[in-house]
Amino acid sequence: MNQKKPFRADVTMAGVGGKGVLLAGQVLARAASTRHKYVTYLPSYSAS
Numbered sequence: 001m002n003q004k005k006p007f008r009a010d011v012t013m014a015g016v017g018g019k020g021v022l023l024a025g026q027v028l029a030r031a032a033s034t035r036h037k038y039v040t041y042l043p044s045y046s047a048s
Contacts, residue, residue, distance in 0.1 A: 007036065011028065013025060025041060025043055029041035
């Protein structure tokens with residue numbers, strides 16, 4: 001039997017100011033969820 005290994009990709013994005021990286025993360029997560037079964041989106045930001 002030839003079984004496929006599950007696909008896994010770790011993506012890290014960083015940015016300064018604005019909300020561009022947060023939007024890019026949302027877009028990437030939605031696009032991935034249309035094709036893959038399990039997607040995790042963990043935005044992290046702080047008011048510094």
